[in-house]
Amino acid sequence: MTEKLTDALLYLDGVSVAFDGFKAINDLSLTVEHGEMRAIIGPNGAGKTTMMDIITGKTRPDKGTVLFEGEIDLTRHDESAIALLGIGRKFQKPTVFESHTVQDNLELALKRDHGIIATLFHDTSKEQKDRIDEILDEIRLTERRSHLAADLSHGQKQWLEIGMLLAQDPKLLLVDEPVAGMTDAETVETAKLLRRIAGEKAVIVVEHDMTFIRDLDVKVTVLAEGSVLAEGSLDHVSADERVIESYLGR
Amino acid sequence: MRLIVILLGLLATLFSAALPATADEAELRAAIAKFSEAKKFSQTEAVIEEIAALGDPAAAPALNALSEGVLMVRESDGAVFIIRGTKDPLELLDPVTLEAVGSAPEDELSKVKVKNSIRRQIADVVSGLTLRASDPKVRLQAAATIFSRPDPEIIETLDAVIADEADPRVKQAFIEARAAAVLDSDLSSEEKVEAVAVLRARGGRDVLPILTSVSTSEDEAVAGAALNAISAVEENLMFWAAGQNIWYGISLGSVLLLAAIGLAITFGVMGVINMAHGEMVMLGAYTTFVVQEFIRNSAPGLFDYSLAIALPLAFLVSGSVGLVLERGIIRFLYGRPLETLLATWGVSLVLQQAVRTVFGPTNREVGNPSWMSGSFEVGELLITTNRLWIVVFSLFVFAVLLLVLKRTRFGLQMRAVTQNRPMASSMGIATPWVDAFTFALGSGIAGIAGVALSQIDNVSPNLGQGYIIDSFMVVVFGGVGNLWGTLVGAMTLGVANKFLEPYAGAVLAKIFILVLIILFIQKRPRGLFALKGRSVEA
């Protein structure tokens, strides 16, 4: 594909995927611009996680187009290739490498050559070390840098994972329920952190916490039964009849 | 001609010896006794006629003896004997039962005289006695005897017999026997071509030498027909050979099924890697051995029921060992499949050594009950009874297990726990006990598999080791968590193995299969019939 089909950073069109006849994603279309932050909400089973699986190459769609930067067909790449293209993902359940230190976690995630020779022989450069210090500062884990990740609290693990995303220096961040299990204060801090990131990088946030979504103050997409139900500001979508219906059920 | 008559006579003797003495025997003895009074050939002929009229195949030995000049009369009392040996005194045999009844000096015996016309008469009568015997089994056997040693001289006799024969099966056998004889004769070319057609229709390996011998005949019509017939028969035989391979394959598949089906439960349903599964099979086999020993020593009459008695016991023995294993070790290792694998391997070593200590390292003898020995043929297929029973038994076990899983409360609970453990638990299912009993069930089934396998394999402490890799292959190939997959997997591997064997040899065939499975797993990591859904993904 030589010619750009779209200027959007992420472009999903008519994407469908079914598991054993159950349509997890049904004709889903979505675009995310460069530097945009987008919140995605939707009831359980709306297909939020499956959508992320498709974008990150974990699940292959049955049909539809998934383009990154207007020309890269994401359905043709696997997880690691997509990560290297510049899409980072934070999981619903925080997953950090528990038997490594906080600093090692960041070093491992740092954007650089991940080939075998490089990982075996290359040292971490001065700039890279500085970058890690910066991120540690950003996620407020400088003091715990040499602790094992396993020792962190739940909220700290969430932040470490966000820090790892930053270290990857992606163009697009997919963040799945970043504030689940956080205290109110932590939630506020997380919202601030994500808003600092956005602008430079595009961010897709999936969250259930409506206060958090309100704090983010960005365009909201509502998913239900595998397709987009409504899109717009939080106030706009929460006034939508169909959205209320799908959340409350009939 | 003489040879065939002797053979038929022997055949007759065999059958008459096998049959209980009847009232006819007295009549026969009376008739044979009349030889002592037959001074002229015409009288001898009359006695032969009389014996022929009795239609008892048991007369054949006496008649053949007469023909050979060894039927003699003891001068002192006029009793008739067949004599054996040439050394004086001669050994005397009863003319009907052929039992040795004593001896007598040569000069006290006189031979019943025969001439060639009488010999011919005897030949006709003897073959008539078997070919017209009242028992159709005797007649069939007679036909087979003629078939295997075709003799043109008997064609006329056969023609007469065929015309009179009422039993279509026997009649067909006679026609085929006649065809074989025709091909050995100097009858017309048309007759021979017709005979070739009869043999071609009969088929089977044993018509090939007969057809081959005429395929070089100078008569082109006959030779051509024979060549055609040979290729047709061979094609037919290949078909049967394929059938035989399928049968061997199913037989092997059923053994694999038996060995793997318990594993399909513990590995497939519970996700537990039980490396001691083979030892559960071994325990079942040793249970059979113990049961048979006990029966031999205390109630030999029950031997035929030994397997029926061993089945529930083996289920209990292996099942309770499985229960202890689950409660004692495996339950601490759920969610750590690799550790489970190692721990159960350790258990397998302990069980092997325990059995070796108690029963010794050598093979122990486990007998086949009478109803499991022997074999029979279907067309060209040779089917041994014990294999047939194992096929039936494995399918039976499969069906019962399927019913238990689908139709019982326990099965429902088991499936619930498999699919969603926390939910099952919150609905009041005692998941630890479901685990324990599921494991016990899988182990118990391995035990009854051991009873069946004790019938075809050596019962030794290493019995289980031989099955463990194969059973894992079956379960992995068939797809985890699906009993139908196990059935299809076992049968496919069994048949594939037996089809490769003639080309590659047993060992290479096995290597091939292993390599194919290794490649197959790359393609479909979850096997043929993979369960889809999140539970198996975790």
Place this chain on the structure above:
Amino acid sequence: MITGFLFRALDRKAILVALILLAIAVAVPVSNLMLPVSHPLHVPTHIMALFGKYLTYALLALALDLVWGYCGILSLGHGAFFALGGYAMGMYLMRQIGTRGVYGHPILPDFMVFLNWKELPWYWYGFDQFWFAALMILLVPGALAFVFGWFAFRSRVSGVYLSIITQALTYALLLAFFRNEMGFGGNNGLTDFKDILGYSVQAQTTRASLFAATAIALAIAFVICSGIVNSRFGKVLVCVRDAESRTRFIGYRVEHIKLFAFVVSAMMAGVAGALYVPQVGIINPGEFAPANSIEVVIWTAVGGRGSLIGPIIGAIAVNGGKSYFTAAFPEFWLFALGGLFVATTLFLPKGIVGLVSSGFAKLRGPREADRVEETLQPGTEAAQ
């Protein structure tokens, strides 16, 4: 580049272990050759041979630990790589027999003459040269591991499935090597060796040299492993073990990483097998038996997987125990081994090394102890 690797490799622990091994490599042969038999420090030849064998086992266990302890790949077929390395060495040793065989054929080994073979099979070419055999000792196990791993890791066969098919692999090789037609001596394997590099394999000096070579090989392997483990690659290995899909999502090609570790490990196992064969004087298909490969796993587990010293300690301890038991109470060895499997998995998930280090940690303070405890739990794949 290489210096950085070496610098990382030679941490305190690695230096210590390497020095100990080198000291053994010198001291044991010297004591065996120089000291009189009556001397209290004299190491008898049979003890030296026994420990030489243990050291090859230790190398094999170290190789397994690299993939199992660090990368989470439980191979139940590492004995296959060991045996292949052993056969490569055995083929070299067979070619060295020359005309001294029973049949005195200048080229063909005895078993081929016995089978009435007229020509050397093509795959025996080159094995009369030591350099070629040495190359094959690395390449054959490495190539098998590469092909097998390429397929398995690319299609993401992992966990117990991988373990089962590695077992099937070694089982298939076991069956294959039993066949006379394979040209590797069938049932009897390769034996009756005479010379290695021109020296008699029976000579005491040769045996001492082989012992020294094994200890040095183990030291080198230890340093290489230490370098791997301390590099970023080693940290990624642990990531793959603990959270494979997470590792993918930060852009590491997990299948390449696994494949590299697997091939390196297979080559190490091959070297171990090659050192084993001249010391025990025989290689036969029995080395491919699945049970052997599983036993290697227990050495590693007993010593402590996920540490480099653990497998070495485990291999020597378990095999020492085996030698003692099979001599003193042959009936009980399998009970002991079986019990060891169960006890280790239930009570000692991190083996002797884990026990010792958590003991040390407890001495240092309760908080530390907890931390070590926690990290001892094997990581679980938490990524969805």
